[in-house]
Amino acid sequence: xxxxxxxxxxxxxxxxxxCHGRTHHAWIFxxxxxxxxxxxxxxxxxxxxxxxxxGITAGIFQHNDLHVIRKEDASWSKNAALxxxxxxxxxxDLLRERMIGGRTGDDRTHDSVAFKTSVSGGHKVFIxxxxxxxxxxxxxxxxxxxxxxxxxxFVILVTSRDDLLLPTIQSRCQTVNFSLLDQxxxxxxxxxxxxxxxxxDLEWSVAFSSGSPGDVCVSIxxxxxxxxxxxxxxxxxxxxxxxxxxxAALMIHYVESFVKIQLxxxxxxxxxxxxRQAFSVVLQLLGMEVRALLGDERDSSSLGIRAAAILADxxxxxxxxxxxxxxxxxxxxxxxxxxxxxxxxxxxxLE
Numbered sequence: 001x002x003x004x005x006x007x008x009x010x011x012x013x014x015x016x017x018x019c020h021g022r023t024h025h026a027w028i029f030x031x032x033x034x035x036x037x038x039x040x041x042x043x044x045x046x047x048x049x050x051x052x053x054x055g056i057t058a059g060i061f062q063h064n065d066l067h068v069i070r071k072e073d074a075s076w077s078k079n080a081a082l083x084x085x086x087x088x089x090x091x092x093d094l095l096r097e098r099m100i101g102g103r104t105g106d107d108r109t110h111d112s113v114a115f116k117t118s119v120s121g122g123h124k125v126f127i128x129x130x131x132x133x134x135x136x137x138x139x140x141x142x143x144x145x146x147x148x149x150x151x152x153x154f155v156i157l158v159t160s161r162d163d164l165l166l167p168t169i170q171s172r173c174q175t176v177n178f179s180l181l182d183q184x185x186x187x188x189x190x191x192x193x194x195x196x197x198x199x200x201d202l203e204w205s206v207a208f209s210s211g212s213p214g215d216v217c218v219s220i221x222x223x224x225x226x227x228x229x230x231x232x233x234x235x236x237x238x239x240x241x242x243x244x245x246x247x248a249a250l251m252i253h254y255v256e257s258f259v260k261i262q263l264x265x266x267x268x269x270x271x272x273x274x275x276r277q278a279f280s281v282v283l284q285l286l287g288m289e290v291r292a293l294l295g296d297e298r299d300s301s302s303l304g305i306r307a308a309a310i311l312a313d314x315x316x317x318x319x320x321x322x323x324x325x326x327x328x329x330x331x332x333x334x335x336x337x338x339x340x341x342x343x344x345x346x347x348x349x350l351e
Contacts, residue, residue, distance in 0.1 A: 004036045004039055004040050004043065005036065005181060005185050005188055005189040005192075005213065006035075006036075006179075006181045006182070006185035006188075006189075007035070007036055007040065007178055007179070009177070009179075010029075010031075010040060010176045010177065010178050011040070011054070013176050014040070014044050014047075014054055014176065015054050018047055018048075018054055023048065023154070024173070024174040025146075025149040025153065025154055025155065026146050026149065026154070026155045026156075026157075026172055026173040026174065027041075027044075027154070027155070027156045027157065027173055027174050027175070027176060028131070028156075028157045028159065028162055028165070028169075028170065028173040028174070028175045028176070029041050029156060029157070029158045029159070029176050029178060030158075030159050030160070030162040030175060030176070030177060030178065031160065031177055031178030031179055031180075032160060032178070032179070032180050032211075032212055033160045033212060033214055033215065034209070034212035034213055034214015034215045034216075034217070034218070035178050035179065035180060035181065035211070035212055035213065035214065036178065036213070037158045037159075037160075037178050038127070038129050038158050040176075040178070041127045041129075041156045041158050042061055042066075042068070042127065043061070044125075044156065045061070045063070045066050045125040045127060045154075045156070046061045046063075048123050048125055048154055049063050049065055049066060049120070049122065049123055049125060050063070063120075064118075064119035064120060065118045065119050065120050065122065065123060065124045065125065066125050066127070067098065067099065067113065067124070067125070067126045067127070068127045068129065069090070069094070069095070069098050069099060069126065069127065069128045069129065070090075070129045070130065071087040071088070071089060071090050071094075071130060071133055071270065071273065072087060072266065072268035072269060072270065073094060073098060073268075074087045074091070074093075074094045075087070075268040076268070077093070077094065077097060078097075078106075078108070079093055079097070079104055079105060079106040079108070080106070081105060081106060082094065082104075082105070082106075087270045087273065088133070088270060088272050088273050088276065089133045089134070089135050090128070090130070090131075090133045090134045090135065090138055091135055091137075091138060092135065092137040092138040092141050093105050093106075094138075095134070095138045095141060095142060096110050096141070097110050098113065099112070099113055099114050099126055099142075099145070100112055100113075100114055100141055100142060100144070100145050101113070101114075101115070102141070112145075114126065114145050114150055114153050114155075115150045115153075118152065122152065123152045123153070123154060124150075124152060124153045124154070125153075125154045125155075125156065126153070126154070126155045126156070127156045127158060128155070128156070128157050128158065129158050130158065130159065130160075131157035131158055131159040131165065132159045132160065132161035132162070132164040132165065134165075136166070139165065139166045139168075139169050140166070140168075142155075142169065143166075143168055143169065143172070146169065146172040146173070147172060155173075157169070157173065162175070179211075180210055180211030180212055181211040181212070181213065182211065185211075186206060186209075186211060186213070189213050190202075190206070195220055197220050197225075200225075201220065201225040202216075202220070204219075204225045204228065205219035205220050205224065205225060207288075208224065208228075208284070208285065208288060215284075218281060219281075221261060222254070222257065222258045222261055222278075222281070223257075224254075224281065224285065227250060227251070227254045227282075227285070228285060230246075230250050231244075231247060231250060231251070231285075234247040234332070234335070234336070235285070235286060235289050236289065237336060238289060238290075238293070238303060238307050238335055238336070238338070239303045239306070239307065239336070239337075239338045240336060244332070244336065247332045247335075247336075248328050248329045248331075248332035251282050251328045251331075251332070252324075252325055252328050252329075254278065254282065255275060255278040255279060255282065255324055255328070258274065258277070258278035258281065259271055259274040259275055259278060262274040262277070262278075275324045276318055276324075278324075279318060279324050279327065279328070280315075280318075282328070282331075283311055283314065283315055286307075286311060286331075286335065287308075287311060289307070290304050290307045290308045290311065291304075292304075293307065294308070303338070306338045307335065307338060310331070310334045310335065310338065314327055314330065314331050314334070
């Protein structure tokens with residue numbers, strides 16, 4: 001059953017647009033991961049395509065004029081070079097195939113699906129999930145469609161990083177903001193779920209999520225509470241003198257297990273993208289301790305600021321060619337010693 005918990009402001013914005021006939025042709029649904037943005041986009045598409053009231057119907061929605069574009073779609077592209085690539089972004093060739101048309105790298109010319117007549121004779125809706133992964137060329141190519149929208153065609157960009165969208169893209173879209181759920185809303189969501197985990201693991205996962213149902217699911221699915229327990233001394237030892245030789249190995253093992261789970265769940269998933277997602281989860285785990293330190297006494301607050309700077313520096317290296325393994329090894333040493341430098345620091349002290 002489709003349930004959009006909370007997000008009353010976002011839902012009211014969309015309902016008002018539908019009720020008063022002020023439905024903009026291009027939208028940005030932006031907010032934290034795992035809070036229902038893509039679910040809301042599909043439900044909004046349902047209302048646009050079928051006329052059903054927004055947020056009332058339930059169940060999986062499929063329609064010939066609903067086009068959902070994700071980075072994984074490149075895996076079944078007719079462009080062999082595109083299909084073989086590690087899809088950590090949404091390249092312009094995929095966008096040309098699935099939506100805007102034009103000549104792709106394999107020297108094929110594609111019709112613009114966006115400008116074609118709809119199958120049902122009504123509207124068409126394009127949802128681009130993780131739109132922040134559109135490369136700059138793809139975003140610029142999308143501009144023409146946003147500037148001169150085909151009649152009856154709607155575009156929804158779903159993103160957790162709207163700052164990575166070009167200003168020219170943002171200026172042509174109406175933005176709907178989604179937020180983390182409050183405790184009441186999280187409890188409401190939990191009542192609709194049935195997790196086969198211990199009460200303590202569920203409570204820890206809810207605290208970790210900070211109000212993101214999606215993060216709760218990821219935590220439980222990948223056994224993150226177990227990693228947190230194993231790393232307890234390391235995490236709380238930030239800025240201490242004790243070195244935890246097993247810390248890097250535990251984090252690396254978690255990342256490998258995480259990637260395996262994602263690939264088994266979705267055969268089109270990019271291993272590189274799964275690696276990055278797992279790494280982000282580990283940083284989020286350490287970020288919990290940073291938030292606690294920042295709200296603590298003055299000495300701990302100072303530690304928190306330095307630890308946050310290290311996390312920010314390490315996170316900035318994710319989109320480089322440095323391996324996740326090296327990044328985690330570097331993180332383990334720098335977390336304990338709160339040392340500066342770049343993310344390629346080799347943790348020889350762990351030998």
